[in-house]
Amino acid sequence: xxxxxxxxxxxxxxxxxxxxxxxxxxTAFGDTYLSQENRPENMAYYDFVVSEIHGVRPAELIEHQKxxxxxxxxxxxxxxxxxxxxxxxxxxxxxxGSQFWVPDGEKVLPKNTCPLIKASVGARVGRTCPFFxxxxxxxxxxxxDGKKKAWEVLAEDVPxxxxxxxxxxxxxxxxxxxxxxxxxRDVVEKFTGNKVTKENxxxxxxLLNEKRRALARVFACRKADPVPLSGKDxxxxxxxxxxxxPGRCAEMANKLADELEQRIRDxxxxxxxxxxxxxxxxxxxxxxxxxxxxLIETSGAVVVCEECCTGTRYFENLVAEDCQTIExxxxxxxxxxxxxxxxxxTPNQGRIDDILRLAKxxxxxxxxxxxxKFCTLYDMEGRDVERALKKEGIPVLGLETDYTDTDAEQxxxxxxxxxxxxx
Ligand code: SF4
Ligand code: SF4
Numbered sequence: 156x157x158x159x160x161x162x163x164x165x166x167x168x169x170x171x172x173x174x175x176x177x178x179x180x181x182t183a184f185g186d187t188y189l190s191q192e193n194r195p196e197n198m199a200y201y202d203f204v205v206s207e208i209h210g211v212r213p214a215e216l217i218e219h220q221k222x223x224x225x226x227x228x229x230x231x232x233x234x235x236x237x238x239x240x241x242x243x244x245x246x247x248x249x250x251x252g253s254q255f256w257v258p259d260g261e262k263v264l265p266k267n268t269c270p271l272i273k274a275s276v277g278a279r280v281g282r283t284c285p286f287f288x289x290x291x292x293x294x295x296x297x298x299x300d301g302k303k304k305a306w307e308v309l310a311e312d313v314p315x316x317x318x319x320x321x322x323x324x325x326x327x328x329x330x331x332x333x334x335x336x337x338x339x340r341d342v343v344e345k346f347t348g349n350k351v352t353k354e355n356x357x358x359x360x361x362l363l364n365e366k367r368r369a370l371a372r373v374f375a376c377r378k379a380d381p382v383p384l385s386g387k388d389x390x391x392x393x394x395x396x397x398x399x400x401p402g403r404c405a406e407m408a409n410k411l412a413d414e415l416e417q418r419i420r421d422x423x424x425x426x427x428x429x430x431x432x433x434x435x436x437x438x439x440x441x442x443x444x445x446x447x448x449x450l451i452e453t454s455g456a457v458v459v460c461e462e463c464c465t466g467t468r469y470f471e472n473l474v475a476e477d478c479q480t481i482e483x484x485x486x487x488x489x490x491x492x493x494x495x496x497x498x499x500x501t502p503n504q505g506r507i508d509d510i511l512r513l514a515k516x517x518x519x520x521x522x523x524x525x526x527x528k529f530c531t532l533y534d535m536e537g538r539d540v541e542r543a544l545k546k547e548g549i550p551v552l553g554l555e556t557d558y559t560d561t562d563a564e565q566x567x568x569x570x571x572x573x574x575x576x577x578x
Contacts, residue, residue, distance in 0.1 A: 243347055
């Protein structure tokens with residue numbers, strides 16, 4: 156990585172502590188990613204992004220701020236990035252996926268909070284992530300209890316706007332979400348000093364739909380046998396999609412999809428034809444959480460799809476592009492985002508339907524339902540997931556883990572036994 160110490164210092168980061176993170180990441184990435192064989196050439200872009208993870212994109216965001224633009228940090232798929240881009244801002248995902256940030260999070264949050272929340276808060280309060288320093292405003296949501304309280308902690312240090320998520324999906328809930336998007340628009344307009352108009356919102360809708368289409372193209376290639384892309388590489392593409400420039404994200408994903416489609420025509424796979432295919436479902440896997448995928452793909456199976464927020468939920472369903480008025484655009488946005496099936500909703504039959512559909516579409520031999528420790532929502536929903544899959548005769552393994560490596564060997568044993576059982 157080039158030397159960004161000056162930039163990090165100007166962001167008020169704890170550069171000494173941050174150096175420790177920078178020291179371990181290349182080895183972790185090398186062991187997990189660069190050790191893979193037969194990777195598509197177009198993964199080079201994503202490898203480069205990781206090698207410069209706290210440098211290149213943060214520098215771009217700072218340039219945007221120098222030109223008068225605002226950066227808004229988000230933590231959830233329900234926050235409509237379109238509003239931010241329409242107002243000339245940049246939305247960037249901020250979820251933390253490293254154990255490195257957890258101890259700092261535990262200084263201000265109970266230990267029995269999910270690692271995603273602890274890492275995200277820790278990255279801010281420990282001043283060890285440039286993205287968390289750069290964001291001018293954080294956008295939270297009332298999805299799970301841990302996050303709701305975390306916003307209050309973060310709000311002591313940085314401006315936070317919280318979107319009030321409905322917890323059900325009745326028509327009145329969609330109406331309520333339209334209202335919340337309207338409030339968010341008002342906040343963003345005031346914060347950026349720019350109006351959201353029908354024209355700039357239309358451009359943002361098309362921009363983000365293009366990104367979704369490109370990511371969907373890559374995922375569609377994973378339906379092939381032999382599969383032309385490892386699950387680890389697909390996960391990396393998704394994790395980077397959360398904070399990359401959306402236009403560039405679409406361009407790079409389309410290039411990767413071109414290569415994968417050619418690989419399929421050539422019958423060229425990263426794993427041998429007939430390798431056991433796993434659908435992963437459950438809690439999100441924020442960068443650099445590659446643990447489960449690495450364990451699965453070094454245990455004789457391949458991950459072919461993720462039904463989670465760092466998977467299909469991020470790109471499935473487009474926002475209607477044929478709206479005639481700004482009111483119709485807001486309604487189209489609310490409808491699209493309310494199609495996400497997060498466990499924070501009750502009931503959440505849509506997620507079960509998605510898992511069954513995706514298991515068939517991606518020809519999964521088995522499903523691994525992974526839960527981040529202390530996430531009650533996904534943990535409780537695991538029972539319904541298991542029941543539905545068993546009814547369809549699809550083998551399922553439920554796992555709970557966190558960001559540490561202490562359970563890696565135990566997980567490897569259970570995953571290995573599951574893969575063997577698949578035949
Ligand atoms: S799992 Fe739910 S709360 Fe978490 S990012 Fe996804 S939609 Fe948001
Ligand atoms: S994984 Fe669960 S507990 Fe953690 S932030 Fe997401 S919904 Fe909340």
